[in-house]
Amino acid sequence: MTGVVRAGFELTEHTADVGVRAWGSSVGEVFEQAALATVSLEYDLETVRPADATTVVVEAPERDLLLAAWLNELIYLIDGERWVFARFQVDAVGAIEDADGRSAWSLRATAIGERRDARRHAVRTLVKAATLHGLALRHTSHGWVGEVLLDV
């Protein structure tokens, strides 16, 4: 991937929710940045040791739905399996055919962190879900941009 676009994210406040805008030179970078944005709402990334990792595989019928599915999988791992993550690495993202032969999108990534330890990890808030409201993933003259609204 070319590194001409510096990857990053910003959080925008809505009345009752938080919007994430993430950008990068590739779709993968957008996914990594959107994940960092989401977990940064929940706890302090600095407190997480990169001691363990889990492979995350998600599929969705459309590319922007894949962004929501990815974040929702991380939200599940944090709330349901008590992970906290420090880093994300997208290993592969692209179009596939699903089990029924329909076109779909797939992502494989590695989420690096450890299991939650109440003594070291203060969870500020738990994000309920990534919504589909205003969901977008598009290519612009400045690289790739993703937008998603989180219910917190």
Added chain:
Amino acid sequence: MPHIELIDEHTWRIEPEGDMRVPGIVYASEEILASARADKALEQVMNVATLPGIVGASIAMPDIHWGYGFPIGGVAAMSLDDGVVSPGGVGFDINCGVRLIATGLDDAEVRPRTDALLHELMRRIPQGTNDRGSLRLSPAELRRLIEEGVPWLLERGLATEDDVACTEEHGAVPGADAVSQKAVQRGHTQVGSLGAGNHFIELQVVAEVLDDETAAAWDIRRGQVAVMIHSGSRGFGHQTCTDHLQRMAGAVRRYGFELPDRQLACAPVGSPEGRDYLAGMAAAANFAFANRQVMMHEVRLGFEQVFRSPWERLDVRLVYDVAHNIAKLEEHEIAASGVAGSGGRIDERSVARAGRRTAGESSRATVLVHRKGATRAFGPGRPELPPVYRATGQPVIIPGSMGTESWLLAGTERAMTHSFGSACHGAGRRMSRGAAKKVMSGAEVRADLEARGVVVRAQSTGLLAEEAPYAYKDVAAVVDVVAAVGLARKVARLTPLGVLKG
């Protein structure tokens, strides 16, 4: 800007335009409407009006504000024949709701013990991101809980027959199923936990009685101490919504729907996706009813501990438990739900399309009523209500923002004909969390509340600033509109002694 006109007192109508199948009806004062115009809430009322099979009107309550997909404060009834179910019309916190518990104790007896009581409740009921609820269940036990709801708690001594009778749907929405392993994993440790965000437990006093006859029938009197619990289905419900929403989003194109917002993803009520969502939603609804019931059990034990007397003798009893994020199959008088009432006549085609008719009564039909930040407000005579409320209309519980005031209302006949038996659900946010934090720090909010005689206990002081009273609309202004329109009538106003936040 949509074309919106005042058609009756506090009743605004948005004419159908574009793909809208029915008009929009917004119950609001001029001031509330101006604030709804400022964000995208009215646009969302119009978006909901485009959904297939919507009956009568896309309705919004005076606590309307911008949500995702549906507006908060939104009510939409769908035909069972050609209508849809939309998880976004319920929200991620399925069966977020409120429970009001009355006691036989008075202000003077309880006020000096407020600290001790809050301490006891905080110790017993996990709050905030601490997700270990007071009831630990195996996956098999959780399955029974979500299938059977509150009645399952009877045999464990965590509920009484009266508690079951005084819970919407008797604490058990039928047909619960279609729950993912992830939802179980996320929720099995969370039964009996409060959660974070705007959820709270408040120790309150009945400050004013506005309807003596109804209050007497409900055994509510001035100076009486009550406890209000506002919570939902925790991670179990969030995951259930996520699972089904993702599946439906993928099916939208297959059903040929053109939607103005993907969060409105929906499927025909009778389709595999629709049926499965309703089964999952029922499971999460039952989880939430049981969650509030288990917390109420802990409240009873807390009172026992502090007052050294059995809770039965302290008369710690459930007034009612209402859901304000849910979709329900209900029978309604369709032609009458002019929703539009005096102003708008219901679209005849929408009446003709409306759900399954009850034999012999051509205008009655079962419809699927989505309430997203709206409370069921059934009027007198409805068979769903226990006898005491069948005579008066059901209790409608409206929590205010933290530390202000809350309201107890009664459902009316007018709600049945104008809002599919629905009223508002609370104050409604008016400031983002970040904006609220810039006004005061959490410590300042705490000091401000305590100066007003409200004791505050919270897991996170930072959260107090996000949930400060000024971040919300004035609940009294919202209730005034509901009462003026006649969707519910005021029974009592409650003020807080102390609040426990996530």
